[in-house]
Amino acid sequence: ARKHRIAVIPGDGIGKETVPEGLRVLDAAARRFGFELELTHHDWSCETYVQTGKMMPDDGLDRLRDSDSIFLGAVGWPGVPDHVSLWGLLIPIRRQFDQYISLRPCRLLPGSKSPLADRGPEDIDFYVVRENTEGEYSSVGGRMFPGTDREFVSQQSILTRIGTDRVIKYAFELAMTRKRRKVTSATKSNGITFTMPYWDERFAEMAKHYPEVKTDQFHIDILCAHFVQHPDWFDVVVGSNLFGDILSDLGPAVAGSIGIAASANINPEKKFPSMFEPVHGSAPDIAGKWICNPIGQIWSGAMMLEHLGEKAAADAITATIEKLLAEGGPRTRDMGGQAGTVDVGKAIAEAV
Amino acid sequence: ARKHRIAVIPGDGIGKETVPEGLRVLDAAARRFGFELELTHHDWSCETYVQTGKMMPDDGLDRLRDSDSIFLGAVGWPGVPDHVSLWGLLIPIRRQFDQYISLRPCRLLPGSKSPLADRGPEDIDFYVVRENTEGEYSSVGGRMFPGTDREFVSQQSILTRIGTDRVIKYAFELAMTRKRRKVTSATKSNGITFTMPYWDERFAEMAKHYPEVKTDQFHIDILCAHFVQHPDWFDVVVGSNLFGDILSDLGPAVAGSIGIAASANINPEKKFPSMFEPVHGSAPDIAGKWICNPIGQIWSGAMMLEHLGEKAAADAITATIEKLLAEGGPRTRDMGGQAGTVDVGKAIAEAV
Ligand SMILES: CC(C)[C@H](C(=O)O)[C@@H](O)C(=O)O
Ligand SMILES: CC(C)[C@H](C(=O)O)[C@@H](O)C(=O)O
Numbered sequence: 177a178r179k180h181r182i183a184v185i186p187g188d189g190i191g192k193e194t195v196p197e198g199l200r201v202l203d204a205a206a207r208r209f210g211f212e213l214e215l216t217h218h219d220w221s222c223e224t225y226v227q228t229g230k231m232m233p234d235d236g237l238d239r240l241r242d243s244d245s246i247f248l249g250a251v252g253w254p255g256v257p258d259h260v261s262l263w264g265l266l267i268p269i270r271r272q273f274d275q276y277i278s279l280r281p282c283r284l285l286p287g288s289k290s291p292l293a294d295r296g297p298e299d300i301d302f303y304v305v306r307e308n309t310e311g312e313y314s315s316v317g318g319r320m321f322p323g324t325d326r327e328f329v330s331q332q333s334i335l336t337r338i339g340t341d342r343v344i345k346y347a348f349e350l351a352m353t354r355k356r357r358k359v360t361s362a363t364k365s366n367g368i369t370f371t372m373p374y375w376d377e378r379f380a381e382m383a384k385h386y387p388e389v390k391t392d393q394f395h396i397d398i399l400c401a402h403f404v405q406h407p408d409w410f411d412v413v414v415g416s417n418l419f420g421d422i423l424s425d426l427g428p429a430v431a432g433s434i435g436i437a438a439s440a441n442i443n444p445e446k447k448f449p450s451m452f453e454p455v456h457g458s459a460p461d462i463a464g465k466w467i468c469n470p471i472g473q474i475w476s477g478a479m480m481l482e483h484l485g486e487k488a489a490a491d492a493i494t495a496t497i498e499k500l501l502a503e504g505g506p507r508t509r510d511m512g513g514q515a516g517t518v519d520v521g522k523a524i525a526e527a528v
Numbered sequence: 529a530r531k532h533r534i535a536v537i538p539g540d541g542i543g544k545e546t547v548p549e550g551l552r553v554l555d556a557a558a559r560r561f562g563f564e565l566e567l568t569h570h571d572w573s574c575e576t577y578v579q580t581g582k583m584m585p586d587d588g589l590d591r592l593r594d595s596d597s598i599f600l601g602a603v604g605w606p607g608v609p610d611h612v613s614l615w616g617l618l619i620p621i622r623r624q625f626d627q628y629i630s631l632r633p634c635r636l637l638p639g640s641k642s643p644l645a646d647r648g649p650e651d652i653d654f655y656v657v658r659e660n661t662e663g664e665y666s667s668v669g670g671r672m673f674p675g676t677d678r679e680f681v682s683q684q685s686i687l688t689r690i691g692t693d694r695v696i697k698y699a700f701e702l703a704m705t706r707k708r709r710k711v712t713s714a715t716k717s718n719g720i721t722f723t724m725p726y727w728d729e730r731f732a733e734m735a736k737h738y739p740e741v742k743t744d745q746f747h748i749d750i751l752c753a754h755f756v757q758h759p760d761w762f763d764v765v766v767g768s769n770l771f772g773d774i775l776s777d778l779g780p781a782v783a784g785s786i787g788i789a790a791s792a793n794i795n796p797e798k799k800f801p802s803m804f805e806p807v808h809g810s811a812p813d814i815a816g817k818w819i820c821n822p823i824g825q826i827w828s829g830a831m832m833l834e835h836l837g838e839k840a841a842a843d844a845i846t847a848t849i850e851k852l853l854a855e856g857g858p859r860t861r862d863m864g865g866q867a868g869t870v871d872v873g874k875a876i877a878e879a880v
Contacts, residue, residue, distance in 0.1 A: 258717070258718040259721065262718055291644055291645060291756055292643055293642075293643060293644060293646075312685075313721075315721075316682075317684075317721075317723065319726065324689075325689060325690060327689040328687060328688040329686075329687050329722055329723050330685065330687075331720060331721075332684050333682065333684075334682050336678075336680040337677060337680065338677060364770070364773075366611070367664075367769075367770070367773065369611065369665075369669075369683075370669030370683035371669065371681050371682070373611075374671065374681040396770075397774050400774055400781070401777045401778055401780070401781035401786055404643050404756060404778065405643055405786075418719070418720070418748075421719065421749045422748055422774065424749070425750055425753045426752045426753055426778075428753070429752070429756045429757055430756055434753055434757075
């Protein structure tokens with residue numbers, strides 16, 4: 177049987193509750209579709225940090241390197257600052273494994289509710305493709321004249337040709353697999369006049385190679401407004417690290433799915449493992465009660481299977497999620513139900 | 529009588545239609561509230577550029593310098609690239625006159641419709657305060673290795689202590705004039721790790737001087753999501769040049785007022801003239817038909833009067849706009865009516 181090696185990192189808070197349900201569903205899919213998952217568990221988390229002073233062991237990245245994918249829960253806990261928890265685990269994985277694509281589906285799922293008036297599932301169904309390694313999140317910067325009136329900080333935003341072209345290309349390739357075949361570029365070349373005009377230039381250049389794909393572009397300010405006013409305009413939206421970050425929270429928010437949204441950090445060449453994680457965080461307020469919604473984790477599992485070449489299994493999982501929501505299966509509190517985390521996981525696993 | 533010197537720049541497209549209506553209402557307010565407006569008209573626009581190669585004359589800024597305020601319509605026209613029209617007129621005015629505050633009210637006006645379900649005027653009533661001179665819109669950057677695989681562009685984002693403190697202070701001062709007294713800071717210190725932690729530091733420092741003001745902060749990605757999910761959380765929101773730009777389009781979008789929103793570019797010390805302009809652009813598709821909505825321009829006029837110390841007149845104009853919308857007075861097409869630009873302007877002017 178086909179075998180996939182998965183590194184599992186539940187992380188913090190509700191990650192410890194959603195990951196087991198994600199695995200339950202993956203296991204059901206493996207049995208039905210005839211593949212094997214070889215799991216390696218890593219208990220790296222803010223707890224580890226408190227005990228050992230490190231989010232993961234020194235050879236952490238090496239231990240992940242040979243897996244085909246990483247299945248992550250959530251990272252972060254009160255008392256451990258972000259620059260420790262995120263920069264000690266999440267960000268190094270994204271960077272070291274050159275997961276240069278962050279991919280997030282934005283869909284209004286049947287049976288769930290958008291904060292927008294008069295919008296149904298047919299109106300909101302697009303992907304945000306985010307550059308995930310460079311851009312505004314750079315490591316070049318500093319502070320001068322500290323403590324004086326002349327004090328200033330500076331941080332460079334860097335777009336390389338390689339980094340820009342590959343994410344834009346990915347967006348076009350994704351659009352080619354979709355019915356509407358449209359790519360929207362997020363820019364701000366009217367205000368940010370060194371980096372963003374270059375983004376536009378590379379976008380226009382890449383578009384020439386995909387004559388079948390329709391394109392448009394908007395400045396990020398009005399693009400955010402259009403997400404709210406016209407979510408039906410979008411099919412694939414591509415943006416820099418920061419713009420993609422913003423749009424990939426705003427997209428699920430307008431779709432009413434931010435609590436159940438999935439995300440993938442992908443190294444498309446499969447030279448390194450890719451990482452799959454729900455969009456939600458570790459939710460300290462409800463952690464430990466087993467009432468959190470596992471759908472984001474399960475949906476991320478489906479994205480992982482698709483990346484691993486198990487498209488039929490991936491489709492079966494997303495179809496099951498949709499069916500469960502549309503037909504009023506068990507739901508957690510955030511969706512107006514009474515079910516626990518495990519009830520939802522079991523219902524989906526059984527249906528798969 | 530008190531006299532205010534106003535430089536008037538209708539600019540392009542519908543700016544030529546909305547500005548006369550704005551002036552009509554200002555004139556009515558002046559007569560009722562006993563002050564005088566001395567107007568100087570400047571026909572600077574993309575047309576000027578096509579004829580003369582310049583958006584404004586070489587001594588343009590000098591000609592504006594002695595006015596108390598600038599009343600602007602819209603800038604931009606197809607065929608003239610943004611870096612010419614905006615950077616030849618709008619941006620130099622903002623920078624040279626140190627209009628370091630961009631202020632935008634985000635309100636769901638009675639009788640207008642938000643794209644959000646189940647939201648009324650009591651839910652959406654906040655201000656976005658944007659830093660308007662530095663940050664991500666910097667003039668430091670460049671390109672290296674052009675045309676090769678090593679090519680990259682870089683642009684610095686710069687936050688100075690002076691620039692950061694003064695915009696944050698303005699936000700706190702504004703909050704002190706409001707009922708809820710709350711300031712929300714837009715940050716991204718978990719990802720943009722040189723500039724944004726500094727922003728957080730200065731925000732925390734300033735907060736100490738305003739113990740009566742409640743504060744919170746969100747990363748820009750989830751903050752955008754909250755604008756959609758919980759617009760009722762916000763009172764005054766302060767952000768860097770880019771974050772403020774994004775939020776001040778998203779805010780009016782969730783309020784359903786992007787077509788009628790007003791904005792102010794303010795030099796609070798009044799060392800230089802401030803500039804008042806609607807949020808909408810020159811709208812080439814409907815320009816010349818006299819069907820555009822003048823409310824954004826008129827509302828900007830009210831903000832101008834408030835800045836000039838004519839608070840009673842400013843309040844009278846905004847109250848009139850609200851009343852007209854709530855009571856079904858004449859409306860332009862974008863608001864579902866049949867009225868022309870001039871009809872709406874006249875109705876408001878008469879009621880004032
Ligand atoms: C035209 C553009 C440079 C400008 C900006 O981003 O400052 C506009 O979006 C605005 O908000 O006034
Ligand atoms: C935690 C943070 C650094 C991260 C990001 O901005 O990349 C998060 O917002 C995300 O989108 O995964």
